[in-house]
Amino acid sequence: MDKIKAIYNKIGFPRFIITLLLFLFIGIAFFLDLSLASMFTDILKRFGMNAILVLAMVPTVQSGSGINMNLALGVILGLIGCLVSMELGLAGWTGFGVALAIAIPLAALAGYLYGLMLNRVKGQEMTVGNYFGYSVVSLMCIFWLLAPFKNPQLVWAMGGTGLRTTLTMDDSFGKVLDNFLSFEIMGVTIPTGLLLFFALCALIVYVFSNTKTGLAMRVSGSGEKFAISSGLNVDRYRILGIVISTVLAATAIIVYSQSFGFLQLYMAPLYVSMPAAASILIGGANLRKASIAHVIIGTLLFQGLLTVSLPVINIISEGSMAEIIRIVISNGIILYALTRKEAV
Amino acid sequence: MSLLKLEGIGKNYFGNQVLQDVSIEIKAGEIHGLVGENGAGKSTLMNILFGMSVIHSTGGYEGKMWIEGEEYSPMTPLEAMERGVGMVHQEFMLIPGFTITENVKLNRENTKPSLISKILGKSLEFLDFDNMEKDTIESLNKLNVEMDHKQKVAGLPVGYMQFVEIAREIDKSNLKLLILDEPTAVLTESEAADFLKIIKKLSELEIAVLFITHRLDEIKEITENITVLRDGQMVSSLKTSDVTPIDIAALMVGRDVKIKKTNKRAFDEDTPIALKVENLKVLMPGELVKGIDLEIKKGEIFGIGGLAGQGKIGIANGIMGLYETSGKIYKNGVEMKNNDPGAMLDNNVAFLSEDRKGVGLLLDEPIDLNIAYNAMESRGRFFNKIGPLTQVDKAAVLQNANEMIKLLDIRCRGPKQHTRSLSGGNQQKVCIARALTFEPEVLLISEPTRGIDIGAKELVMDTLVRLNKEKNLTIIITSSELAELKQISDRIAIIAEGKLNGIFTPDTDDVIFGLAMSGENVEVVANG
Known part of the structure; x- marks a missing residue:
């Protein structure tokens, strides 16, 4: 009995509930004769799309500024990278590469400036980040309307100025990663390129966190006074964490968009942080500790639940229920995690 | 009839007798002095008198109290106030x-x-x-x-x-008795003089005052009677006019100190100076250092003592640069950059803080990282190089931790246990293990035995002495416990009110130490 209790404590309440729900829904889906193969295809795809966004939470948590509620900043710069690449009419790997090459330096710069600001509001990073996200998204709405993009595929058909809300990427670099080396096994499509790209990002984050600089960043986040007395410049490492997070967010949205096949502008970047925050918290992270394992477990559980619950609930209940349940779960998990700041 | 009468007051905190059999009588309008070292039980006695909840939540107290002949046992400060007892705390409640x-x-x-x-x-x-x-x-x-x-x-x-x-x-x-807890500690000299006049004024208003201080001259000046506490016991209760400050100091610190010191070492002129500070000023809240000059020789164990709040803690923190510091710090004759802990570490000066849980440890990281980190950051040890990349050499970190755990007998579930769940003594051992791994030339260590049990205490002190002998490590040890300083130091500096009040050999009489800690000018008092 003690052993079961120990395992339960290790899993933790939220993960336990979510896992239970996930298996429950898979069970029901099986009974309802839904196609499990297409479900797993979907789960893998959604995992690949979202995992880097969740990964972007890791450096900020490690460097001590908590969960990055302002992924929108990086996301917007990622979108700009995509837009420039598409404006130039680039496609395939070139388009993807150019989008990254433009987005990453921009995101690094923006992350640095944002980090300078966050160092002035220590302890309130999440609240401030949230509102910063709102502000920057609204500001960019003006930019999307006024930006000098000319490619007719990007701008509104009527009038010829202002970017559309949703842009299709079929003619540029949509699905480059998804289709790379992808294969089918027992009816499940494996998006090899997408998963490999996440693995690459995760490896970079992991290797970095074990370098001298990365370790110093983690120590700064784990104990500020200890870090100062060890001669570390804590503020600098906090900024570093935010820069990496913002760059990852920019990368993530490029990967997400190519897989999704569409670019979403205007208010869309606002809805990125919450699910990512919920994912990593379900994965077992808290506001002071996060690892790659938390990212993988959390994204699988969160996206898995989302994918499986949608068709199941659509059959046994009202259609919009699935979306409502998703919102309740993601916000509920965030709320739960915020109330236990100290717990491991 | 006496205003306040205490009889056989005692207090037991979880099996630890911090106060025992204290009996005091105070008349109306009397100014009564209460003196004792840190931890002698002064605060506990006040808390009992003022009905603080910490007393009752830990099982109450022993003995009986009366106010104007009526029994008095306050359960809350409010009740104490209703009975005419007032208190001015050390921290202002405004x-x-x-x-x-x-x-x-x-x-x-x-x-x-x-x-x-x-x-x-x-x-x-x-x-x-x-x-x-x-x-x-x-x-x-x-x-x-x-x-x-x-x-x-x-x-x-x-x-x-x-x-x-x-x-x-x-x-x-209805105020009848006013308890003043170290009221002059935060005052300047002229303010303190004004303050004492006011106390006398209160006495004229027939309000009794229980005056707690460590400034013996003040006690001598204004009180009628004095009670001396030592290690929770009332050593004596006497008339102020019958005693000199020297007598009071002797009573305050006069415990039997067993000095285990084996070899008395003399450092001659030729011994190089390891660390020198000139006009060191440290803005550490509650432990202000107001300009200190010190020279510490290579291979010396240098003790820094003094009462709480007098600035002794600030010195090591200032040298390390953890609080805003001005003045000059030289290591081996080279001037160091102020306010830069990293630079001090790079120059082989390590610091084990009195704030073990805040500064000293990463509570949510495993033991092995805690032990290795200083050496990793400042020396670049425990890393593998793969091309331009450095990667943590986890095996080496773990092995080092295992060796330290064995060497210092750190009681833990293994090197991966987080330090938060270790006991105080084992946490301190982890800190010492970090210093051992770092191998500094100068080790600053503050309150090394605070909050740890006797077994661990001995091991910590023995380790320090051994390090000093085997590696010729220069140690600057700051401690509130005089006995501890006398046990291992070659010289002991006493800090009072942020200034150096003298450097003594460890065999100096306790009375002198007591006077020095109270800020008396020792030479003058000793001479007459």
């Missing part, structure tokens, strides 16, 4: 944004009824500012201090805040 009047009258405001209060009860009555101001002016006049009662407390000099606190106490019409 609201900065309120005026002096509002602070004096806080929670005892004069009120007048209004239409709303007639319906909804007394708590909604209007404040009667006219009467409140009148009372406040009266209280301030009683104290002979001139202050604008409409001024806000924020921005008042510290001394005046103290006066506001006292005015608040005497505004309580």
Whole structure:
């Protein structure tokens, strides 16, 4: 009995509930004769799309500024990278590469400036980040309307100025990663390129966190006074964490968009942080500790639940229920995690 | 008849007897001094007298108390106040944004009824500012201090805040006994002199004062009787006129100190100086250092002692650069950059902080990282190089931790246990293991045995001595426990009021140490 209790404590309440729900829904889906193969295809795809966004939470948590509620900043710069690449009419790997090459330096710069600001509001990073996200998204709405993009595929058909809300990427670099080396096994499509790209990002984050600089960043986040007395410049490492997070967010949205096949502008970047925050918290992270394992477990559980619950609930209940349940779960998990700041 | 009578007061905290069989009698209008070292039980006695909840939540106290012949056993400070006992705490309990009047009258405001209060009860009555101001002016006049009662407390000099606190106490019409906890510790000399006059004034108003301080000259100046506590026991209760400050100091620290020191070492002129500070000033809150010069020789164990709040803790923190510091610090004759802990570490100076849980440890990281980290950051040890990349050599970190765990007998579940769940003694051992792994030339260690059990204490002290002998490590040890300093130090500096009050050999008489800690000019007193 003690052993079961120990395992339960290790899993933790939220993960336990979510896992239970996930298996429950898979069970029901099986009974309802839904196609499990297409479900797993979907789960893998959604995992690949979202995992880097969740990964972007890791450096900020490690460097001590908590969960990055302002992924929108990086996301917007990622979108700009995509837009420039598409404006130039680039496609395939070139388009993807150019989008990254433009987005990453921009995101690094923006992350640095944002980090300078966050160092002035220590302890309130999440609240401030949230509102910063709102502000920057609204500001960019003006930019999307006024930006000098000319490619007719990007701008509104009527009038010829202002970017559309949703842009299709079929003619540029949509699905480059998804289709790379992808294969089918027992009816499940494996998006090899997408998963490999996440693995690459995760490896970079992991290797970095074990370098001298990365370790110093983690120590700064784990104990500020200890870090100062060890001669570390804590503020600098906090900024570093935010820069990496913002760059990852920019990368993530490029990967997400190519897989999704569409670019979403205007208010869309606002809805990125919450699910990512919920994912990593379900994965077992808290506001002071996060690892790659938390990212993988959390994204699988969160996206898995989302994918499986949608068709199941659509059959046994009202259609919009699935979306409502998703919102309740993601916000509920965030709320739960915020109330236990100290717990491991 | 005595105003307050205590008989056989004792207090036991979880099997630890911190106060035992204390009996005191105080007459109305008497100024009674209470002295003792840190941890002698002064605060506990006050907490009992003032009915603080910490006493009752830990099982109450032993013995009996009477006020004016009636039995007195306060369960809450409110009850104590109702019986005429007031207290001015070491930390001011004032609201900065309120005026002096509002602070004096806080929670005892004069009120007048209004239409709303007639319906909804007394708590909604209007404040009667006219009467409140009148009372406040009266209280301030009683104290002979001139202050604008409409001024806000924020921005008042510290001394005046103290006066506001006292005015608040005497505004309580039934005040019979006022407890003052180290009231002059935060005051400048002239403020303190004014303050003592006010205490005498209170005595004329037939208010008894229980005066706690470590400034023996003050005690001598204003009290009638003195009670001396040592290690929770009342060593003596005497008339002030019968004793000299030297007698009081002897009573205060006069415990039998077993000095295990084996070899007395002399450091001659030729021994190079490992660390030198000139006019060191440290802005550490509560432990201000106000200009200190020290020279510590290579291979020396240098003790720094003094009472709490006098600045001894600030010195090591200042040398390390953890608080804003000015003055000059030389290591091996080279001037060091101030306020830069990294530079000090790079120059082989390590620091084990008195704040073990905040500064000393990463509580949510495993033991092995805690032990290795200084060596990793400042020396680049425990890393593998793969091309331009550095990667943590986890195996080496783990192996080092295993060796240290064995060497220092750290009781843990393994090197991956987080340090938060270790006991105090084992946490301290982890800190020492970090210093061992770092291999500094100069080790600053503050309060090395605070909050750890006797077994661990001995091991910690033995390790320090061994390191000193085997590696010729220069150690600067700061401690509140004189016995501990005498046990291992070659020289002991006593800090009082942020300044160096003398450097003594460990075989110096305890009386001298006691006087030095109290800020007395030792030469003068010793001579007569």
